[in-house]
Amino acid sequence: MLDSKPLLFPSDFPPIRRRRLTTLQVNLGYRCNQSCLHCHVDAGPKRTEEMSLETLDELLAFLRRGGVTLLDITGGAPELNQVFRPLVVAARELGVRVMDRCNLTILEEPGQEDLADFLAEHEVEVIASLPCYLQENVDAQRGSGTFDSSLRGLRALNLRGYGRSDSRLSLSLVYNPTGASLPPSQCALETEYKRELKARYGIDFNRLLTLANMPIRRFGSWLQSTRQFDDYLRLLKSAHQAANLESVMCRDLISVDWQGYLYDCDFNQMLDLPLRQGDSDHHSPSPSPSPSPSPSPSPSQRERLHLRDLTSAERLMDRPIQVGEHCYGCTAGQGSSCGGALA
Template sequence: MPSPSGDGHPAVSLPVLSAELVAAVGDGPKRTTSLYGRRTPLAAPEAQLAALDAVPIDFGPTGSGSFHADLEVSGWRGGLTPAPLEIVQVNVGKLCNMTCRHCHVDSGPDRVEENMDREGVDACLAAIDRILAHPDGASLHTVDLTGGAPELNPHFEYLVDACVARGLHVIDRCNLTILRTNRYRHLPEWLAARGVEVACSLPHYRQLGTDAQRGDGTYRKSIEALRALNAAGYGQGDPSRVLTLVTNPVGSFLAGSQGSLEREWQEALERNHGVTFDRLFALNNMPMSRYLEWLLEKGQLETYMGRLLEGFNPAAIEGLMCRNTVSVSWDGRVYDCDFNQQLEMDAAVPFTHIADFDVEAWQARTVRTARHCYGCTAGAGSSCGGATA
């Protein structure tokens, strides 16, 4: 994780790519840089939280702009409490072959140091074993691997195999373009052989929106990768070859209706490219990290927060992913969700590392919330599993 330097900005190490990683990331879409690499003050989580807190808000359920207060008047007195634990989500690192404009992780090719090591992977596996053996942990069914581009972690295949061997459903959150790099072209077949669900991010089924958000050339590579996944048996209704597409709006709007977008996307991708997929998740962009920078640059932050507050939907709360998930960072720390992880909001439990994970303490905690949480409760709700309402 970034550590504060003496001038109050995050300490930044110069990007150093090994020859192996250069080979892996070298033919991705255009490179820009992360907030971290640019030494931007906004790279610091506290600066992001302060920017959100500075937005004047006198509307929404309580008119206070306090997510906690708005939860309380929506029937969640005392805050968000956990549901049965179903998912361990491991963010194995911030390294990515792309540098998308909306990235909430601030990932990129320069984030080479934040990668989970073998010791961390084994600590996750040991915690999973303890959870499964606990009476309150039998509800665990899924390990969700994210990043960065999780495939770039050198222990990715080891971790997938270990989770599959435990009978768990595994999700690979894939950016598609990584599957077109030489080192990772084998992955569609490799993942298919293990029944891994592939959840692929794609901003739009048209080129313009996708390349605008993710960089030139992304769309063409994404379509090629989808064809490779289809050829491996993905996206054709087989429950052991599930291909999920994940879209975020391009701009400062809320996600559209997931059901109608899914039909539109299925028709368009099949008609234009002969590509099929199983389901679409339509997520809101979270007002943090590089998307927050974009909102600030465009003078759109107040407008976007207004849209999130106006769209506050109490029915979206019950299915929030922070209620049934433990999120683990590349260095083994535990968080309520990947967003709180990126904002370095430690979970309210008496331990910080997955090696010390305690199921009872986890299930007894209250989820930590702040204004970014309005991104999850607007409209039909938004989580790694799609709409929540």
């Protein structure tokens, strides 16, 4: 597995701070029915981490405090978790928008036969991974048979109104490069996807999101094994666009892991860079009146921040964001975030 330290220290990534929190991105666990090459979570069928009912209660308590307008549910395959459906129902009852990061093949898993109906009933926005409209490319990245299963999933969603121009049910597709390269223009690729998927398979969707692959976990290990790791980091840094700093997702989002601990983003979660108690005291300290002040605890000594520790989202305002070399993956070229291109 990739050692994260070379990504973190040293880094000359520009310092950035948080704005008002609007999005809660929750990783329900790392269990998945697939083991994709580009996966930065290293999710798969053998992973056992998943959110408990107790953590679900703490998550819902935080949502009830207000301020969060979008709940972004991810994994693994989040639908495999016991709390997925109760979380969706409760969040929608609170008037919160809900997005499900769906791998499409989950719709054919045993016990998920009614998943498409459930998503449509609760008007869940579906963000579905489909790295290409060609079978050979998708199967190479996500496993043999994935493409055909994904098409069946898309047709099931279309049948329920997803992706149709006259429907409120939003369906976005996600493109990841198959190798150590940056994604092409999101706008141009979306036009190509819509034309090809409609002509070849009769499939409709609303928008395409292009995401850069992060050099961490499984994709990072692949980069190292193919001796492309350093070159890929240089590519990301050389393509850095300062204008993208204004729109990176971590400024308005926090990531929550399956145990309820908080991170600046899902990538920091995978690198074990949690938010910690005391990190919000980020302003330059005044000179101490004491000639022998007590030493402040190091970051490793401070306790991790948990959902239960946040009495208000306002506490995170203007907090510095932990950055590292991996952050160039979000600002390279047209930019990349969980919402697609930034530029």
